[in-house]
Amino acid sequence: MRPYILAETNWKTIRDYPVDLAVLPWGATEAHNYHLPYSADIIESDKIAYEAARIAWEQGAKIIVLPTMPYGVNTGQTDIKLDLNINPSTQALIIKDIVRVLNNQNIFKLLIMNSHGGNDFKPILREIGMIFPRMFLSYCNWFTALNKNDFFDIPGDHADEMETSLLLFLEPRLVLALENAGEGYEKKIKIRGIREGWAWTERKWSKVTDDTGIGDPRKATREKGEKYFKIITGKMAELFLEISNADLNNLYE
Numbered sequence: 001m002r003p004y005i006l007a008e009t010n011w012k013t014i015r016d017y018p019v020d021l022a023v024l025p026w027g028a029t030e031a032h033n034y035h036l037p038y039s040a041d042i043i044e045s046d047k048i049a050y051e052a053a054r055i056a057w058e059q060g061a062k063i064i065v066l067p068t069m070p071y072g073v074n075t076g077q078t079d080i081k082l083d084l085n086i087n088p089s090t091q092a093l094i095i096k097d098i099v100r101v102l103n104n105q106n107i108f109k110l111l112i113m114n115s116h117g118g119n120d121f122k123p124i125l126r127e128i129g130m131i132f133p134r135m136f137l138s139y140c141n142w143f144t145a146l147n148k149n150d151f152f153d154i155p156g157d158h159a160d161e162m163e164t165s166l167l168l169f170l171e172p173r174l175v176l177a178l179e180n181a182g183e184g185y186e187k188k189i190k191i192r193g194i195r196e197g198w199a200w201t202e203r204k205w206s207k208v209t210d211d212t213g214i215g216d217p218r219k220a221t222r223e224k225g226e227k228y229f230k231i232i233t234g235k236m237a238e239l240f241l242e243i244s245n246a247d248l249n250n251l252y253e
């Protein structure tokens with residue numbers, strides 16, 4: 001039983017367990033090329049949050065990891081079988097309810113640890129922050145915290161070499177042999193501003209990729225996943241610890 005994981009702990013322990021930071025991992029349930037499970041983002045959320053919290057807790061962080069939210073924003077994937085979309089407005093309601101609980105119980109720090117590119121928490125946290133001014137509301141995208149080129153050969157952003165390597169390390173029984181994987185080829189939009197990244201429209205997923213993946217996963221290995229996991233959880237732990245230790249009345253220098 002790890003006391004910093006709410007799903008594992010109990011009332012006897014939690015009554016006297018000091019908490020100042022709640023971490024809410026947020027995933028998605030969606031197709032990940034042919035070879036990775038629909039729960040890939042959930043597995044990454046759980047394992048990264050748990051390991052980072054362990055490191056931070058051992059260094060004195062007063063931290064609790066809440067159960068991972070399994071559904072994410074998949075509005076561009078409505079025609080991909082059993083990709084389970086929840087809307088941003090639904091996310092906002094869920095977050096507001098959770099923030100109200102934390103605020104009522106004098107737990108004034110929340111970090112949403114996001115595992116899914118379709119989730120965008122910034123506007124939601126801005127709005128909820130107006131309602132609960134005592135709360136420190138934050139989020140991070142762990143998948144952008146490191147330069148992936150330092151760890152992996154082929155760039156990508158969904159069911160790619162990085163995610164496949166991670167899953168080979170974290171949950172290999174749920175990864176099909178790599179010969180099943182598609183090449184994760186991404187068709188690029190014809191509009192130049194969007195292609196360059198300074199203009200945006202939602203990618204219509206089934207038009208962009210044939211196998212639901214973006215990024216060739218076939219150079220993935222368990223070893224690459226293990227190495228990346230070790231560094232990313234260390235970096236996340238640092239963030240957890242810094243937020244836990246932060247004085248909310250003295251945040252700036």
Ligand SMILES: [Zn+2]
Nearest residue numbers: 040041159163
């Ligand atoms: Zn994913």
